Amino acid sequence: xxxxxxxxxQLTKKYGDVIAVDNISLEIQEGEIFGLLGxxxxxxxxxxxxxxxxxxxxxxxxxILGKEIKRSAQEVKRNIGVVPQDIAIYEDLTCLENVMxxxxxxxxxxxELKKRAEEALEFTGLLDRAKSFPRDFSGGMKRRLNIACAxxxxxxxxxxxEPTIGIDTQSRSxxxxxxxxxxxxxxxxxxxxxxxxxxxxxxxxxAIMDHGKIIAExxxxxxxxxxxxxxxxxxxxxxxxxxxxxxxxxxxNGVLSVEIDDxxxxxxxxxxxxxxxxxxxxxxxxxxxxxxxxGIGCNTAPAKGSFFxxxxxxxxxxxxxxCRLLCHSGIPLRxx
Ligand code: ATP
Numbered sequence: 001x002x003x004x005x006x007x008x009x010q011l012t013k014k015y016g017d018v019i020a021v022d023n024i025s026l027e028i029q030e031g032e033i034f035g036l037l038g039x040x041x042x043x044x045x046x047x048x049x050x051x052x053x054x055x056x057x058x059x060x061x062x063x064i065l066g067k068e069i070k071r072s073a074q075e076v077k078r079n080i081g082v083v084p085q086d087i088a089i090y091e092d093l094t095c096l097e098n099v100m101x102x103x104x105x106x107x108x109x110x111x112e113l114k115k116r117a118e119e120a121l122e123f124t125g126l127l128d129r130a131k132s133f134p135r136d137f138s139g140g141m142k143r144r145l146n147i148a149c150a151x152x153x154x155x156x157x158x159x160x161x162e163p164t165i166g167i168d169t170q171s172r173s174x175x176x177x178x179x180x181x182x183x184x185x186x187x188x189x190x191x192x193x194x195x196x197x198x199x200x201x202x203x204x205x206x207a208i209m210d211h212g213k214i215i216a217e218x219x220x221x222x223x224x225x226x227x228x229x230x231x232x233x234x235x236x237x238x239x240x241x242x243x244x245x246x247x248x249x250x251x252x253n254g255v256l257s258v259e260i261d262d263x264x265x266x267x268x269x270x271x272x273x274x275x276x277x278x279x280x281x282x283x284x285x286x287x288x289x290x291x292x293x294x295g296i297g298c299n300t301a302p303a304k305g306s307f308f309x310x311x312x313x314x315x316x317x318x319x320x321x322x323c324r325l326l327c328h329s330g331i332p333l334r335x336x
Pocket of ligand 1: 020
């Protein structure tokens with residue numbers, strides 16, 4: 001039987017006029033490594049901060065292990081370990097003192113506290129540096145210590161917010177292996193990233209976020225089946241919506257369907273026809289302004305499988321780059 005460890009319903013957060021998280025719903029089962037993938041500003045960190053109770057929600061509900069966090073925040077937090085995007089360690093404490101400090105916040109004390117802290121350091125490959133101060137560490141070592149501080153209390157749910165930013169390949173690989181191992185040892189993981197290849201390597205299920213919304217969700221196979229049958233182009237329109245003609249868009253060779261959903265034009269096209277530049281040109285030539293264009297599709301010569309790309313900007317933004325990314329494929333895709 002599947003046990004839901006996190007359930008999110010209609011979650012929304014605004015900062016002034018910016019809708020950071022826009023009415024998202026999600027369910028994460030115990031034992032998953034769940035990837036939250038999206039470009040900078042997509043709303044990943046805000047979502048995580050609401051799950052951990054760091055940021056209040058404007059609307060919606062979150063349950064963790066069946067408990068609503070609005071009512072049982074303290075109890076819920078004991079079961080969570082958070083690896084924040086910004087490294088949160090004290091440079092004037094040794095590695096061991098750092099881990100013991102954070103683990104003590106979860107109620108561990110005495111010999112048990114020290115034992116668990118040493119285990120966490122061993123797990124992250126830092127036990128031999130237990131008495132070192134992290135101020136002289138490389139970025140990768142600091143990130144590993146950041147993880148050790150989050151896992152010593154053996155949380156059921158570990159949330160990692162872009163834990164591999166700005167580190168060397170070796171540390172990155174060490175961290176990805178650690179994530180898999182933590183999962184095998186019984187923790188459910190939520191892992192945010194803007195690197196497609198990372199979530200492909202470790203995640204059992206993925207949600208893709210953009211502009212505060214979840215634009216695709218499923219297992220890797222499910223996402224691949226979406227993208228191997230057809231290409232999808234989602235264009236978020238910021239002005240000139242009334243000029244869009246669905247029938248004219250459907251006249252473009254290869255376009256299979258056109259749907260308009262809350263300011264987003266969702267176009268499905270045949271993977272065998274190279275027409276993405278024509279779709280973008282339709283918007284340009286008809287003075288339809290777009291806030292972003294997102295392509296989810298497959299490689300016409302599939303080497304890497306799927307790609308996902310995004311380009312921002314009002315009309316006059318980098319359409320060339322967007323088209324090139326959409327039409328090209330051999331690249332393991334990163335966000336521009
Ligand atoms: P990144 O990968 O860059 O961290 P993200 O996907 O985590 O991006 P968020 O950090 O959640 O995205 O940001 C979503 C949107 O909310 C962005 O437009 C951001 O500028 C805005 N935002 C986030 N936090 C705040 C804040 N405290 N005050 C105002 N705006 C904010």
